[in-house]
Amino acid sequence: MAKSRLVGSYPVIGIRPTIDGRRGALDVRGSLEEQTMNMAKSAAKLFEENLRYSNGEPVKVVIADTTIGRVGESAACADKFRKEGVDITLTVTPCWCYGAETMDMDPQTIKAVWGFNGTERPGAVYLASVLATHAQKGLPAFGIYGHDVQEADDTSIPADVEEKLLRFGRAAVAAASMRGKSYLQIGSVTMGIGGSIIDSDFIESYLGMRVESVDEVEIIRRMTEGIYDHAEFEKALKWAKETCKIGWDKNPEELQFSPEKKEEQFEFVVKMAVIIKELMNGCDNLDPAFSEEAIGHNALAAGFQGQRQWTDFYPNGDFAEAMLNTSFDWNGAREPYILATENDVLNGLGMMFMKLLTNRAQIFADVRTYWSPEAVKKATGYDLEGVAKEAGGFLHLINSGAACLDANGEAKDENGNAVMKQWWDITEEDQKAIMENTEWCMADNGYFRGGGYSSRYETKAQMPATMIRLNLVKGLGPVLQIAEGWTVALPAEVSDKLWKRTDYTWPCTWFAPRCDGKEGPFKTAYDVMNNWGANHGAISYGHIGADLITMCSMLRIPVSMHNVPEKDIYRPAAWNAFGMDKEGADFRACKNYGPLYK
Ligand SMILES: C[C@H](O)[C@@H](O)[C@@H](O)C(=O)CO
Numbered sequence: 001m002a003k004s005r006l007v008g009s010y011p012v013i014g015i016r017p018t019i020d021g022r023r024g025a026l027d028v029r030g031s032l033e034e035q036t037m038n039m040a041k042s043a044a045k046l047f048e049e050n051l052r053y054s055n056g057e058p059v060k061v062v063i064a065d066t067t068i069g070r071v072g073e074s075a076a077c078a079d080k081f082r083k084e085g086v087d088i089t090l091t092v093t094p095c096w097c098y099g100a101e102t103m104d105m106d107p108q109t110i111k112a113v114w115g116f117n118g119t120e121r122p123g124a125v126y127l128a129s130v131l132a133t134h135a136q137k138g139l140p141a142f143g144i145y146g147h148d149v150q151e152a153d154d155t156s157i158p159a160d161v162e163e164k165l166l167r168f169g170r171a172a173v174a175a176a177s178m179r180g181k182s183y184l185q186i187g188s189v190t191m192g193i194g195g196s197i198i199d200s201d202f203i204e205s206y207l208g209m210r211v212e213s214v215d216e217v218e219i220i221r222r223m224t225e226g227i228y229d230h231a232e233f234e235k236a237l238k239w240a241k242e243t244c245k246i247g248w249d250k251n252p253e254e255l256q257f258s259p260e261k262k263e264e265q266f267e268f269v270v271k272m273a274v275i276i277k278e279l280m281n282g283c284d285n286l287d288p289a290f291s292e293e294a295i296g297h298n299a300l301a302a303g304f305q306g307q308r309q310w311t312d313f314y315p316n317g318d319f320a321e322a323m324l325n326t327s328f329d330w331n332g333a334r335e336p337y338i339l340a341t342e343n344d345v346l347n348g349l350g351m352m353f354m355k356l357l358t359n360r361a362q363i364f365a366d367v368r369t370y371w372s373p374e375a376v377k378k379a380t381g382y383d384l385e386g387v388a389k390e391a392g393g394f395l396h397l398i399n400s401g402a403a404c405l406d407a408n409g410e411a412k413d414e415n416g417n418a419v420m421k422q423w424w425d426i427t428e429e430d431q432k433a434i435m436e437n438t439e440w441c442m443a444d445n446g447y448f449r450g451g452g453y454s455s456r457y458e459t460k461a462q463m464p465a466t467m468i469r470l471n472l473v474k475g476l477g478p479v480l481q482i483a484e485g486w487t488v489a490l491p492a493e494v495s496d497k498l499w500k501r502t503d504y505t506w507p508c509t510w511f512a513p514r515c516d517g518k519e520g521p522f523k524t525a526y527d528v529m530n531n532w533g534a535n536h537g538a539i540s541y542g543h544i545g546a547d548l549i550t551m552c553s554m555l556r557i558p559v560s561m562h563n564v565p566e567k568d569i570y571r572p573a574a575w576n577a578f579g580m581d582k583e584g585a586d587f588r589a590c591k592n593y594g595p596l597y598k
């Protein structure tokens, strides 16, 4: 399994078994030691078996050396956790404990408390008490309390408790994985797109990341001076020549490049991909003279400007963007990178959020066109069916470049269903099928004067998907939009007719949000697009809106629009104090707490 070269720790989860400290003749504490420690061990096992870092390794979990009954043991636990690199804590208990003495007071950890629903001892009473104390001290924590009473000796974790523990765990590991990593901007603002105007303060104070920036000329310097892994480039080029199906050249005859030039451009774009990888994560195989370049920018995500100055002159970045965002390359299955096109850093960060939550490759797309049932009928004679009909139409998601190739839906699960897998599950067969269903057409010369290639595929299968947009609003700050839905499998002739009306040589995904027909942003697919905050969306496989909502509350980023069922919304207990209207409460709470790293 190819390991990411990211430098810096991955977040560790610390479990804090807390207990009633009373000894005496009846030794309350002694009677609870085993049950309390067993809760901690059950939770640790659940996390270790179900949570993975983006590099594919199991999440590391540590348990305090002893149960925590009084403040001295809290301090010893905090000391151990600091040494272990704990960024996330789960406090567990079946009984009453002394909240302010036993709670996690570290302002930087992401916290949850699980109070066992048994009635022999007041675990739930402690939960309520310590969550109140967390709120009083400005250290919001997630509360977990199972719906049904359990037997005191029951060490199993009920389904509702497991769901909250894992949602908390996935979101906390994603949020804390960003800490200390970089966002690398290659180039500058693209065609006046606001999302490409980078806001370092937001990235530093909300995500705990740093912003690195290099001029695009750095790619040319490295090409010219041979500052790249030559063996890797040769391997990449050989693989690409054997595996990439070259499509057609749509440009007018007089503007088409010669076969020799096309060959040269193909080598150029493959070399770009190798160099951008090395810019993001460094490389051990550079000539020792380039020890500085070998370090890389420790980038968890990056953006490439391309348009216009680069693409008016050099071959475009679509190959690099598409391949790096994909779950494999010439080295086989490996952690997908996040490389945004048009330097849309906000969309790149959205892709990063969802990659960290799912460990799957991500799609970057324009939210290009809403197709109503009437318009589709008029253009193709086809009556919408299924999810597209239920959504009152569908959206055309299409952008040259940074859509992962996994999105053509050619990887299959054990039942033969189309799926965008977690990267470590991608098989050789999946890779072959994905590449066989992708073409590399010559770049549209009207847009990309310098030439290059564009990946081309259609998402032919219906798959669950979640589209998000991270927006920055002056006076408000960051805000997220979420639309769960499905990719739409249109009949080939229908898809072709609609696709041909726009950029037929780019990756094409039809998307139907889950709509409810009620007034508001989810009335129909039209309303989703009409309320969308920008030109781009980041799209992930799966319905992951609830995980995103939980993670955003950890990052203090309010969610302004979503179609996640209210029963699945899970935020820190303190959010309840900000009102019963969940969305308004979220805004008020995020404003109250402010960014994590202010
Ligand atoms: C190639 C074109 O300039 C595209 O980059 C443009 O239409 C966009 O995608 C704008 O988001």
Ligand SMILES: [Mn+2]
Pocket (backbone or CB within 6 Å): 342, 365, 366, 399, 535, 536
């Ligand atoms: Mn775009």
